[in-house]
Amino acid sequence: MIRRLLTMTLTAALTAAPALAAQPPAGQSEFVPISQLPPADQLPAAPLLVGAYAFIWLAVMFYLWSIWQRLNKVETEMRALAQKTARR
Amino acid sequence: MRKYFVPLAAVATAMFLYAPIMIAQAPYESTMGLVQKIFYYHAPSGMVMLVSAIVCGVASAIYLWRGTPAADRVAMAAAELTALFGLIVIVTGPLWARKAWGIWWDWEPRLTMSFVGWLISVSYLFVRKYAGPGSDKLGAALAIFGSVNVPFIYVSVNVWRTMHPKTTVVPSLQPGMRGPFWFSFLALLLLYLLLMTARVHLERQRTALDELYLAEEDAS
Amino acid sequence: MIRVAWLILRKDLTVEVRSKEIVYTTLFFAVSCVLVFAFALVREGRGPEDGAAGILWIAVMFAGNLALGRTFERERQSETLRALLLAPASRPAVYVGKLLGILVLLFGAELLLVPLVALLFQARLLSHPFWLTAIMTTGTVGFAAVGTLFAAMLVRARSRDVMLPILLYPMTIPVMIGGVRGTVALLQSPPDTASVTMWIGLLVCMDVVFVTIALWTFEPLMTE
Numbered sequence: 001m002i003r004r005l006l007t008m009t010l011t012a013a014l015t016a017a018p019a020l021a022a023q024p025p026a027g028q029s030e031f032v033p034i035s036q037l038p039p040a041d042q043l044p045a046a047p048l049l050v051g052a053y054a055f056i057w058l059a060v061m062f063y064l065w066s067i068w069q070r071l072n073k074v075e076t077e078m079r080a081l082a083q084k085t086a087r088r
Numbered sequence: 089m090r091k092y093f094v095p096l097a098a099v100a101t102a103m104f105l106y107a108p109i110m111i112a113q114a115p116y117e118s119t120m121g122l123v124q125k126i127f128y129y130h131a132p133s134g135m136v137m138l139v140s141a142i143v144c145g146v147a148s149a150i151y152l153w154r155g156t157p158a159a160d161r162v163a164m165a166a167a168e169l170t171a172l173f174g175l176i177v178i179v180t181g182p183l184w185a186r187k188a189w190g191i192w193w194d195w196e197p198r199l200t201m202s203f204v205g206w207l208i209s210v211s212y213l214f215v216r217k218y219a220g221p222g223s224d225k226l227g228a229a230l231a232i233f234g235s236v237n238v239p240f241i242y243v244s245v246n247v248w249r250t251m252h253p254k255t256t257v258v259p260s261l262q263p264g265m266r267g268p269f270w271f272s273f274l275a276l277l278l279l280y281l282l283l284m285t286a287r288v289h290l291e292r293q294r295t296a297l298d299e300l301y302l303a304e305e306d307a308s
Numbered sequence: 309m310i311r312v313a314w315l316i317l318r319k320d321l322t323v324e325v326r327s328k329e330i331v332y333t334t335l336f337f338a339v340s341c342v343l344v345f346a347f348a349l350v351r352e353g354r355g356p357e358d359g360a361a362g363i364l365w366i367a368v369m370f371a372g373n374l375a376l377g378r379t380f381e382r383e384r385q386s387e388t389l390r391a392l393l394l395a396p397a398s399r400p401a402v403y404v405g406k407l408l409g410i411l412v413l414l415f416g417a418e419l420l421l422v423p424l425v426a427l428l429f430q431a432r433l434l435s436h437p438f439w440l441t442a443i444m445t446t447g448t449v450g451f452a453a454v455g456t457l458f459a460a461m462l463v464r465a466r467s468r469d470v471m472l473p474i475l476l477y478p479m480t481i482p483v484m485i486g487g488v489r490g491t492v493a494l495l496q497s498p499p500d501t502a503s504v505t506m507w508i509g510l511l512v513c514m515d516v517v518f519v520t521i522a523l524w525t526f527e528p529l530m531t532e
Contacts, residue, residue, distance in 0.1 A: 043187050045123035052126045052180040053108070056133070059179075060279065063172050067286050074293045081300050085307070152528045200485070207478035214474055220466030226475075229461060229525050233454065233479055236517055240482075 097282055103275035110268040117265075123187040130180040131258065132273035134202070136280050137173035138238050140166050141205060144212075145235025148228035157295065160224055163231055165287035167212045169280060174206035189251055197244035198252050205241060208234035309404070312397040316405025320379070321412065330378045330413065338371035338417050339424065346428045360431030361491035365447070365484050367421055368414065372451055373473055375413050376459040379406070384463045399527040407456045407519075414448050431495055439494050439504055446511035447487030450518055451480045457522040461529050483518075486511040 107128070117124035144166035151159040181199070182192040193199065208230065215227045245254050261269055324330055345363045349356050383389040392402050422440070426433040433440060458475045462468040490507035493500040 045121060045187050048123055048183045048187055049125055052183045053129065055179050055183075056129055056176050059172060059176055060283075063168075063283065064286070067283075067290055071286075071290050071293065074290065074297055078293070078297050078300060081297070081304060085300075085304055152525060201482070204478055204481050207481075211474050211478055215471065218467055219462070219471050222461065222464050225529050226458075226461045226465060229457065229529055230475060230479070232521060232525060233518070236521065237482075 093282065093285060096278065100275060100278045100282055103271070103278065107268070107272050107275055110271055114268045115262070115264040120188045123184055126180050126184040128268050128272045129276070130177060130184060131269070132276045133173050133176045133180065135273065136276050137170055137177055137202075137205075138241065139277075140170040140173060140280065141209065141235050141238050144170055144209070144231045145238075148231035148235075152225060152228045152232070160228070161288050161291035161295070162284075163228065164216060164291055165284050167209050167216075167227070167231060168287060169283055170209040171206065171213060172283075173276075173280070174202070174209060177202065178206060185251075194251060196250040196252065197248050198241060198250060201237060201241045201244060205234060205237045208237065309398055309401040312401035313404040313408060316392070316402060317408045317412070320406070320409035323382075324409075324413075330375060330382075331416065333378065334371050334375045334413060335417055335420055337374050338367045338421055341367040341370050342421065342424055342428065350428075358492050358495070360425050360429035360433065361488045361495060363429065364421060364425045364433075364491065365487045367425070368418060368448065368487075369451060369477070369480065369484060371417050371421075372410070372414055372448075372455060373476060375417075376410060376452075376455045376476075377469060377472055379410060379413075380459045380463050389460070389463055393530050399530055400523045402530075403456065403460070403522060403526040406460065407452055407522075410452045410456055411448065414452060415445075418444055418448065432497075433491070433495065436494055436499055439499070439501075439508075440491070442508050443487060443490040443494065443504070443511070446508055446515055447483055447490070450483035450486075450511060450515045453515065453518040453522050454479050454483075457526060457529075460526070483511065483514055486514065 111125050111128045114125070114128070116122065117127075144163050147159045147163035147166060150156055151163055185194075186192050212227050212230050212234070215223050215230060217223075219226055242255065244250075245252050246256075258269070342363060345359075345366070349359055349363075380389070383392075393399070422433055422444070425431065455472075455476055458479075459472055462471055462475075465471060486507050490504050490511070493503035493507065
């Protein structure tokens with residue numbers, strides 16, 4: 001029992017040692033302000049601009065397509081109905 | 089309007105193809121740079137959305153008090169277009185805001201009320217589609233309430249201190265920016281008129297179909 | 309017109325006093341609503357900061373939605389709405405009568421909800437009763453004005469149970485914002501009376517606009 005406990009403690013200590021030894025680097029001790037973000041960190045504007053315009057095109061095209069679809073459906077029904085009444 | 093539809097559609101397409109060229113040549117804005125160019129479509133879309141909401145409200149009022157079926161068709165079309173242009177405003181706005189303000193969205197008066205206006209137009213579409221009998225009048229009342237929202241949206245940026253640019257931005261545009269802005273506005277307005285014509289035509293065909301069905305039932 | 313409205317109100321209250329169905333169910337629902345929020349948001353015995361105002365108004369709106377649905381469902385079942393409209397009473401008077409009935413119900417619910425929320429979220433809601441009454445009244449009137457109109461219109465519509473919230477909530481978001489912001493300003497210590505007055509002013513404005521439009525449109529809407 002005691003042996004098992006001692007073996008477990010030794011294994012734990014040995015596996016933890018490298019983790020404890022590889023400490024992360026020390027934290028920042030002070031903040032340094034700058035007035036402008038470096039170019040690498042700034043959000044690129046072009047994808048947002050292109051995305052906005054592309055969305056407008058897509059939305060309008062989709063709406064036009066939906067009107068066209070609905071119009072086709074209504075006109076098909078009208079023709080079918082006209083045929084039915086003509087046959088009678 | 090029907091006769092001129094195709095030529096006007098050609099004009100609109102040409103305007104939309106030329107607009108990016110004008111916008112690319114416009115000067116950059118000093119604090120926002122390239123992303124500010126979203127303004128040339130975002131602001132006019134907002135103006136068209138408000139115009140459409142008012143059209144819907146007025147048409148609904150006419151329908152409610154006079155019973156003119158044409159007014160109901162116009163109201164239905166205008167509501168769909170309010171939802172469409174509203175969606176454009178709600179998507180292009182945050183894309184601009186992310187770069188200019190650092191956040192996608194803020195619950196400040198204009199954004200909140202524009203979003204609410206858009207929600208009202210979407211709820212109008214739900215009512216017309218799913219509420220069954222009486223949905224035309226129900227939608228009309230909804231549209232009238234919704235159109236009261238419009239002056240508030242317009243005025244809110246001037247009254248409250250907010251991040252959103254004020255309405256004075258448009259009258260005070262510099263010459264280089266004025267051209268592309270009003271050109272884009274005309275293009276979008278023309279697009280709006282064309283889409284309205286097409287949509288009202290669809291409504292008219294649907295009414296005609298319903299009448300044909302009724303006539304057929306009466307005959308048999 | 310006032311006499312007609314009063315008669316309708318009396319009719320609704322008499323029916324309600326006999327069965328008490330709507331009163332009990334609405335109150336219980338409102339309390340459960342607040343409890344759900346309490347259990348979901350309270351951490352280590354404390355509610356979220358400024359949460360009390362929002363939770364109070366959400367509970368009022370949910371309870372109001374339920375009350376509106378139930379009141380007009382009752383009208384629909386006995387076809388009494390059609391009878392009311394056929395009666396030689398002016399339509400706006402019918403609207404006002406129904407509105408007053410809903411308001412009585414909602415104010416009753418608020419009488420219970422305000423102390424409950426104050427207790428559960430440790431918010432000093434009751435320390436400025438005059439201001440609080442003003443905010444609650446103007447906000448509830450705005451909500452009920454739109455709600456009564458829409459619920460009356462939906463009596464003959466399909467899917468009315470789901471349509472009422474779809475229609476009501478976007479339209480009454482401005483009223484709710486006014487109510488919540490006003491209540492939050494009131495809960496500051498010391499209370500931000502300038503903000504409170506501003507929000508009450510806005511709510512009054514909204515109430516006037518909504519009630520006016522509702523009175524105008526009730527007649528053409530209820531006619532077949």
